[in-house]
Amino acid sequence: MRLKGLIKKSVKSLPSSRRSTAVILIIALISATLLHFPWVLTEAPFKFLLEVHVVREGKHVPALIYVKALYPEGQRFIGFARAVSGVGWIWVDYESWKQAWEKEKALTGFHAKPSFIIVVFTEDGYADIKGFVLEWRELKPYLFGGKKNIIIEPRLRRVRGKPIKVTRSTQASVIPLLDIFLQSSRVLDGEAVLVDYYEAEKRVNLGKIYFDPNIGEGYGSLFIGYYQNFKVGISLAFTLITVDVWSIDFDFVSIGSSSPGSDKAIANASNPSGYISIIVRYRYEWWKYYENGEPIDESFEMWIKNFYPNTIKAERGQDVSIHVWDTKYSGYGKGWSEPTYSEYDFQVDGTRFSADLLWFAGLLDTLGKIPEALKSYAGWLTLFVSLNAYQSGALAFAYDLEYIAPSNVQVKVIKGKHKFDGNPYDLYNALYWKMLKT
Structure with a gap:
């Protein structure tokens, strides 16, 4: 409704003969913006983007990706991605994480670099847990270059348990680029529980x-x-x-x-x-x-x-x-x-x-x-x-x-x-x- 009102207000002062053309141009402009800059509708610009590539034998493989972060007290689950094509995106709200370690250093003298613990399960029957250590200066808003690409090659053959089938979420967008950004506010359908x-x-x-x-x-x-x-x-x-x-x-x-x-x-x-x-x-x-x-x-x-x-x-x-x-x-x-x-x-x-x-x-x-x-x-x-x-x-x-x-x-x-x-x-x-x- 807000978008419709904005369009009506924008063309109100135009002659009636030109209003139809103006409406079409405005809709085209908005569509192009959403296609190329879809994060304008989300809080993604203010988060850090972790892009995880799951690879086996040189090829991307479908996988479920669970991400944990190391806090002073232990690990915390922070994100999940269903990597249908072998690539998953996790948006990280890092400010509270950084503050927790700053407080720990002030209280006890212990300090650490930011560590992601990534757990993957592939459709072809492999799994692994891998830690990745970054620098705190790397954690910044996506809008200002806050992104990290990580590659995982699972080593462990799953010999029991239910096979993994990776399918696109019902909440996913049909536009891959838009889907990346909408994940920042989507309700997760995968979780890790301590x-x-x-x-x-x-x-x-x-x-x-x-x-x-x-x-x-x-x-x-x-x-x-x-x-x-x-x-x-x-x-x-x-x-x-x-x-x-x-x-x-x-x-x-x-x-x-x-x-x-x-x-x-x-x-x-x-x-x-x-x-x-x-x-x-x-x-x-x-x-x-x-x-x-x-x-x-x-x-x-x-x-x-x-x-x-x-x-x-x-x-x-x-x-x-x-x-x-x-x-x-x-x-x-x-x-x-x-x-x-x-x-x-x-x-x-x-x-x-x-x-x-x-x-x-x-x-x-x-x-x-x-x-x-x-x-x-x-x-x-x-x-x-x-x-x-x-x-x-x-x-x-x-x-x-x-x-x-x-x-x-x-x-x-x-x-x-x-x-x-x-x-x-x-x-x-x-x-x-x-x-x-x-």
Whole structure:
């Protein structure tokens, strides 16, 4: 009615002979505006647009897309898209999200980059969960360039559950371009629901050294420190009810603390083992995914939510399992004038290192929060957390390892790796070393 009144008012002053032509021109102008700038009818210009491409074997595939955002307390569901042609659009109202993290930093000193957790289920029977970390400056109104394209290639074959059929919503526009913008105000017909969560704290080892007492004189020393306000990439361990494997998504979050922390451990013949540990807070979440009220799948997720640098101490914590030891040095000691072996600041074996998750998984199992079937999935017995010290062009953690051994004693230095037999199956670095007499 408003549009009709506007047209009548616009042509009222024109001669009757020209009114019909004017009406036609005005209608044409409005139609062109809606076609090329459809967001004028929505609140889309003031939101951030996330465009998700779901691809398998180089081709777009139909998929259901669920998007969660990482808040200080945990994950929140923020959007759903039915990607009929393999592309889905989610409009993000980011202001409250940003404010939540600003408040968290002011209260506790913890701060994080914006992390999207995207869950996809494809029509051809695959699924995955993938985190994407952005910068806060990227989150701005669409009107001013606030858009991000993300590509996901699902890795996990669904071996049970109802097949996914992706069809266009009854609310969808027949004009694809208009449909993108109308999604900003449409009632969602898919949702993710948080069913349960749990948190616990534990002291875990960041690094560990061992000095064989049979060497006699000499020692090993390990320093580890955290640079305040620098961020650490933390992995997500997860599985879905419809698959048969536990998976690791690396660097799904990038989080830092305003507190510094460091300590140094010494190992020698009288005290063979040295440790550098930290208290961390683990979090578990159980989610259910629905389409039109019907259950699609369930996810079980675990990660380190927070770490406390001011708790870094030279005391024993929970070990991550070591399955393989790589030889880093073999030969005679070099005496007291120089280290027999040394490493510092992730110059060897990359910037990722492993920490324990099995303690938390076992606690959840004891509390009855892990379904029995999930414990038979590949990877359950080797779950771990990957910490990435290198984020945004800088190291958040530093370490300095040094071994001293007599020049008349043959020794070898070995470094530990954790083997994860889930997805991706591989060996992962740990800051664990031993010097042994040979």
